[in-house]
Amino acid sequence: MERNRLLPSGRVGTGGGVETSRRTLHAVTQHGTGAGCPAWLALIMHQVEIATTRETLLDSPEMVLNMGPQHPSTHGVLRVILKLDGETVIDLDCDIGYLHRGMEKIAENRMYTMIAPYWDRLDYIAAVSNGLVWVETVEQMMGLVVPPRAHYLRTILTELNRIASHLLWLATHALDIGAVTVLLWALREREEILKIFERQFGARLTCHAWRIGGMPNDTYDDFEPDIRRFISNFPTRLDEYETVLSENRIWLSRTVGIGVISAEEAIAIGLSGPALRGSGVAWDIRKSRPYAAYADMDFDVPLGENGDTYDRYLVRLEEMRQSRRIVDQALDNLPDGPVNAKLPKIIKLPIGDYYHSIEGPKGEIGCYLVSDGTAQPWRVRVRPPSLINLQALKQMCLGHLVADVVAIIGTLDIVLGEIDR
Amino acid sequence: MITLTFFAPINFLDDLLLKFFSPETINNVVWPFIQIGLVVTLVAGWVAYATYLERKISAFMQARLGPMRVGPWGLLQPIADAIKLLTKEDFIPDKADRGIFFIAPYIAVASAFIVMAVIPFAPDWGIIADVNIGLLFVLAVSSVGVLALILAGWSSNSKYALLGGLRSSAQMVSYEVAMGLSLVGALMFARTLSLSGMVNAQSADSIWYVFYQPVGFLIFLVSGIAENNRAPFDLPEAESELVAGFHTEYSGMRWSLFFMAEYAAMVVVSAVAVTVYLGGWYFPFVYRFTEANGHHNLYVIVSLLVFIIKVLVVLYLYFWLRWTLPRFRYDQLMDIGWKWLIPSALINIVLSGLGIFLVQALNGWRGFKTMESISAGLNLTATGKALMIAMGLIGLIITGLLLSKITESGSSGFCQNRERQRPGLRFEIQM
Numbered sequence: 001m002e003r004n005r006l007l008p009s010g011r012v013g014t015g016g017g018v019e020t021s022r023r024t025l026h027a028v029t030q031h032g033t034g035a036g037c038p039a040w041l042a043l044i045m046h047q048v049e050i051a052t053t054r055e056t057l058l059d060s061p062e063m064v065l066n067m068g069p070q071h072p073s074t075h076g077v078l079r080v081i082l083k084l085d086g087e088t089v090i091d092l093d094c095d096i097g098y099l100h101r102g103m104e105k106i107a108e109n110r111m112y113t114m115i116a117p118y119w120d121r122l123d124y125i126a127a128v129s130n131g132l133v134w135v136e137t138v139e140q141m142m143g144l145v146v147p148p149r150a151h152y153l154r155t156i157l158t159e160l161n162r163i164a165s166h167l168l169w170l171a172t173h174a175l176d177i178g179a180v181t182v183l184l185w186a187l188r189e190r191e192e193i194l195k196i197f198e199r200q201f202g203a204r205l206t207c208h209a210w211r212i213g214g215m216p217n218d219t220y221d222d223f224e225p226d227i228r229r230f231i232s233n234f235p236t237r238l239d240e241y242e243t244v245l246s247e248n249r250i251w252l253s254r255t256v257g258i259g260v261i262s263a264e265e266a267i268a269i270g271l272s273g274p275a276l277r278g279s280g281v282a283w284d285i286r287k288s289r290p291y292a293a294y295a296d297m298d299f300d301v302p303l304g305e306n307g308d309t310y311d312r313y314l315v316r317l318e319e320m321r322q323s324r325r326i327v328d329q330a331l332d333n334l335p336d337g338p339v340n341a342k343l344p345k346i347i348k349l350p351i352g353d354y355y356h357s358i359e360g361p362k363g364e365i366g367c368y369l370v371s372d373g374t375a376q377p378w379r380v381r382v383r384p385p386s387l388i389n390l391q392a393l394k395q396m397c398l399g400h401l402v403a404d405v406v407a408i409i410g411t412l413d414i415v416l417g418e419i420d421r
Numbered sequence: 422m423i424t425l426t427f428f429a430p431i432n433f434l435d436d437l438l439l440k441f442f443s444p445e446t447i448n449n450v451v452w453p454f455i456q457i458g459l460v461v462t463l464v465a466g467w468v469a470y471a472t473y474l475e476r477k478i479s480a481f482m483q484a485r486l487g488p489m490r491v492g493p494w495g496l497l498q499p500i501a502d503a504i505k506l507l508t509k510e511d512f513i514p515d516k517a518d519r520g521i522f523f524i525a526p527y528i529a530v531a532s533a534f535i536v537m538a539v540i541p542f543a544p545d546w547g548i549i550a551d552v553n554i555g556l557l558f559v560l561a562v563s564s565v566g567v568l569a570l571i572l573a574g575w576s577s578n579s580k581y582a583l584l585g586g587l588r589s590s591a592q593m594v595s596y597e598v599a600m601g602l603s604l605v606g607a608l609m610f611a612r613t614l615s616l617s618g619m620v621n622a623q624s625a626d627s628i629w630y631v632f633y634q635p636v637g638f639l640i641f642l643v644s645g646i647a648e649n650n651r652a653p654f655d656l657p658e659a660e661s662e663l664v665a666g667f668h669t670e671y672s673g674m675r676w677s678l679f680f681m682a683e684y685a686a687m688v689v690v691s692a693v694a695v696t697v698y699l700g701g702w703y704f705p706f707v708y709r710f711t712e713a714n715g716h717h718n719l720y721v722i723v724s725l726l727v728f729i730i731k732v733l734v735v736l737y738l739y740f741w742l743r744w745t746l747p748r749f750r751y752d753q754l755m756d757i758g759w760k761w762l763i764p765s766a767l768i769n770i771v772l773s774g775l776g777i778f779l780v781q782a783l784n785g786w787r788g789f790k791t792m793e794s795i796s797a798g799l800n801l802t803a804t805g806k807a808l809m810i811a812m813g814l815i816g817l818i819i820t821g822l823l824l825s826k827i828t829e830s831g832s833s834g835f836c837q838n839r840e841r842q843r844p845g846l847r848f849e850i851q852m
Contacts (some may be wrong), residue, residue, distance in 0.1 A: 065581075178655075250746055
């Protein structure tokens with residue numbers, strides 16, 4: 001109990017209400033029998049006292065449940081403090097910061113090229129996309145022209161990374177709702193992408209994919225056949241997931257109408273990515289402020305209608321199909337040429353500030369960079385989509401059951417490495 | 422036919438025992454002990470290998486290999502697991518109610534294993550105890566298992582465990598109603614509560630009651646899954662929400678006792694489903710080729726194999742469902758129990774009664790002959806059987822219609838937004 005008192009919300013932690021009431025019951029029982037009164041009277045008193053203690057047990061319908069940071073479905077070290085009435089959520093509070101590594105501060109003491117690997121570890125599920133934000137911000141701020149082949153390769157690989165990230169989301173989201181088999185199916189396809197990454201970048205998860213000015217090296221020999229093979233198999237695999245989930249009545253009843261957020265609310269909170277498009281807001285940075293080679297690509301942006309968990313699920317599945325389309329087109333039109341621009345030995349940016357963002361798998365991931373003209377940035381600020389999407393959690397969860405909280409955390413597709421930085 | 426010298430030792434054992442005990446003692450004391458010992462050992466082994474089976478089957482469904490390291494094809498994996506669990510620390514939380522915390526796993530295991538006593542594995546010496554209220558015994562004892570889960574959840578003094586325990590109590594109490602009601606239809610045909618009596622009735626009528634009682638069978642299967650806390654009804658231990666539900670705070674052997682109880686209960690429910698609906702040990706032609714030729718022990722052993730194979734088929738169904746379907750939410754689960762299963766079980770009872778009445782009324786009408794006799798169970802002619810099977814199908818259709826009506830009438834639960842089966846994506850934009 002001492003440990004619990006230290007927590008901000010009082011009765012959080014194990015024990016709490018249950019323990020207290022049981023102890024009261026025990027004390028009352030002892031008192032009743034030890035009073036020296038006749039046996040029948042003691043018995044009646046005992047019954048009455050049990051009845052009254054029961055009432056005290058029922059007096060507090062609320063229970064505070066501490067979910068995480070060690071919990072199987074908070075996707076890392078998110079701690080959610082739930083106030084429950086029965087199993088209905090009546091209040092909710094998020095506690096973050098368990099994975100804080102001070103990346104923004106570290107960046108102030110590093111050269112521009114040295115900062116890039118830290119970005120790979122923000123959203124470690126989508127390291128390739130994250131890395132792109134940083135290098136593009138620096139390139140654009142210093143006015144560097146990147147060769148078109150590098151742009152195309154960036155497009156291909158970030159889209160593959162989007163597929164990998166969405167697959168991991170699908171795997172964990174389905175697992176949270178109880179469909180275990182989808183987890184392993186989705187990881188099987190993700191594995192193929194990771195193999196391509198491993199051969200291209202030398203790493204599977206925290207790929208340090210880009211360099212300022214282009215790419216560290218050109219593609220490996222079987223790069224195109226590998227990707228072609230993957231994208232030719234992928235649609236049938238997606239159909240498999242759809243067979244298991246999309247029309248499954250249990251899946252529908254667990255996701256339709258759960259965690260609804262309207263377009264206005266979504267914009268007000270600042271949601272981005274599939275969480276925003278699930279509510280029907282047409283906002284995709286690949287279309288509105290094209291970067292890399294997206295301006296040359298022909299693809300659609302899927303939109304949801306109801307802003308519920310099921311719509312976000314459909315949006316992400318369709319995004320995977322569209323990503324496949326983009327990869328296909330980019331491979332067809334892949335230009336020849338160098339993959340790297342000429343760079344000065346030490347990069348110094350002009351004095352000023354710059355904001356650049358891309359459409360990461362989880363939403364708009366942005367970088368606000370303030371330079372004082374030296375070889376190190378004066379301030380780097382990350383716009384983490386997960387953190388901002390997480391702000392919608394309370395609004396989405398209120399009135400739903402505990403099981404829905406898990407589904408909603410899953411549908412927001414958060415990564416704690418990015419939230420805590 | 423093969424000769425029977427291989428099975429002779431069973432008779433030899435009888436002769437040996439007769440030297441030491443009177444026939445009554447052998448029948449009432451010695452044999453039961455031997456049988457109990459055998460069943461407990463075998464079922465414990467079966468439970469261990471059911472985990473292996475489940476891991477292999479799930480691996481097969483998920484495009485992977487499953488256990489492969491311990492022994493050939495990982496066959497020794499359950500033994501390795503058992504050794505690991507036995508040597509693990511038996512951790513008890515500081516604030517737990519120690520007495521109850523200790524005893525809860527034993528209640529769970531005991532209630533699951535005791536039910537085995539009345540299950541007829543095979544004719545003759547395959548029956549341990551032929552209790553004349555066998556079915557009631559099964560329902561009564563397996564419901565004691567609920568107590569174990571509540572006690573475990575309460576005594577752990579953890580909120581996740583408490584929620585799991587409460588969920589399980591509500592779930593099992595409501596599904597027991599549907600389970601009991603679904604069995605009534607089969608009882609009307611068998612006219613006995615004794616489980617071996619039910620098998621006898623089915624073999625005398627040479628039919629499995631699943632053909633007469635498709636609705637009852639489906640309800641029994643569904644509520645059996647829910648009763649055992651198996652996916653998609655595994656809410657008490659829903660690992661994504663409640664960590665591990667009622668056994669969150671358990672570790673080592675105590676945890677594995679719960680696990681054993683779950684698998685044993687699964688075997689029990691499958692066995693009851695097989696006994697009541699799938700003819701138990703009865704399989705066409707087995708009797709004719711063995712017992713009728715004087716091979717009694719062979720008959721028993723083949724029947725035992727038939728029974729085990731049937732149970733394995735039902736178990737496979739359980740595994741299959743678990744690794745295919747997502748999990749229900751708590752309120753949806755309650756909706757299914759109270760709004761779907763119990764009404765359909767009641768309809769099933771009415772329709773079964775109607776069917777039996779019809780068969781009896783039609784017997785002798787305009788030269789129709791529907792019944793042979795009514796001594797043990799209902800003994801129908803081919804016409805009568807066709808009639809009853811038709812009634813069963815009609816029952817299936819009526820129940821389906823009723824359920825869709827219930828669904829349409831709208832509720833917060835399982836089937837809201839049914840019209841939105843596949844909304845698809847509304848529109849795609851080209852900005």
